Amino acid sequence: MNKLSQLVFNLVKTAYPDLQQAPGKMASATRVLYCDPSTVSFTSFGKPEVTSQSTQAVLQEAAEKLNSLQTVAFPTETVYGLGAIALDSTAASRIFSAKGRPPDNPLIAHVSSMDMLRRLLPEGYIIPQNCSILMKHFWPGPLTLLFPTNPSIVPPIITAGQPTVAVRMPSHPIARALIALTGAPIAAPSANSSGKPSPTRAEHVLKDLDGKISLIIDGGPCGVGLESTVVDALQSDGNIRVLRPGGVTVEDLESVMRQELGDHAPKILVHRRDYRDEVMEQSPTTPGMKYRHYSPTVPVTLLRTSHPPSDIRAIPLASFVETLKRNATGELEVGLLAPSDSPLLAKITAFSGIRWRVHPLGPIAHPSVSAQRLFDGLLTLDGAGVDLILIEEIQEEREGLAVMNRVNKAAGESKWIRMDSSCER
Secondary structure: OOHHHHHHHHHHHHHOOOOOOOOOOOOOOOEEEEOOHHHEEEOOOOOEEEOOHHHHHHHHHHHHHHHOOOOEEEOOOOOOEEEEEOOOHHHHHHHHHHHOOOOOOOOEEEOOOHHHHHHHOOOOOOOOHHHHHHHHHHOOOOEEEEEEOOOOOOOHHHHOOOOEEEEEOOOOHHHHHHHHHHOOOEEOOEOOOOOOOOOOOHHHHHHHHEOOEOEEEEOOOOOOOOOOEEEEOOOOOOOEEEEEOOOOOHHHHHHHHHHHHHHHOOOEEEEOOOEOOHHHHHOOOOOOOOOOOOOOOOOEEEEEOOOOOOOOOOEEHHHHHHHHHHHOOOOEEEEEEEOOOOHHHHHHHOOOOEEEEEEEOOOOOOHHHHHHHHHHHHHHHHHOOOOEEEEEOOOOOOHHHHHHHHHHHHOOEEEEEEOOHHHOO
């Protein structure tokens, strides 16, 4: 057990003394069971219908484990989640201990229906117009919304003591069916050790949490590949604040609000791009805001190839590569995450003296592909034993905003690179 895991476990166990099991201590090995998403559909009332007996059996077993206050890892359209009943503090505390998650980092409650959402909210609460519009267009899907919490129903371990609770309705059929069969909202942060890249495949979860959880549902690779967009649509000024960019883009949000409200559409403001909130950053209302995330075990460097600020001088690519080789103690193996049609890709891999291991992020024109491949690339290169991972920046447009949000948190340093004739060799 690492020091962070032990510290978090001790903190959580002090608050919830009925938690008996320390992180990393399971009575049996972790099992991985496959579910076929194509065999799951939903009625107009949100009830799951499963045509595969084996998938039904796995979902039923997982629901029983959740209702007995255990944790279960399962696929969503964003990343794999580590789930526990959101309305039980003992169950939720097991998420924190398995992940080594800081206790002031809130969790998202996942629901399977509007009825389940209403049961979470204060009695008589009327959902604001902006929230209703967003749910109409993006639920089920990779969008998380803040709502006032009902402390008599939602334990403070879920909200980290904040007055709001983050809620999402996932579109992945396995995730939504599991929540419905469990009959209660499921808290489900990414199924990985806190601070590491989020898993997008069942094998990622197994490699990280084997022996710490009892069951992983394998539903195939995640379609989005990055966590959900988190939105605060409760502000008195009527504007919508994006607290964490994700699978629903800012452009998507703007388009929908204009479609519904025309000239009266609210502004879409992105945290740290359009505004700052120091108080919220210290006491976050949603995950992914306070702590460094998404870092593999090897160093990560962000390569910036756009025009640098006036006070920063870009270095030639050749000089950067020579510095890497000069600082290496032996043969250097470097992982590279870059768009498949990037000019950098051909230039940098032409340098000899380094073993390059490339994980392409897809075409520059399709940042959704980069989003899908980012975490898989980080985990794949880390598992391959490279000495260093380089990531080329992409434009912060559409899904690229979410990609760069994660890359900036994963990278230990940034380098401004100039690709001129001096690097042709």
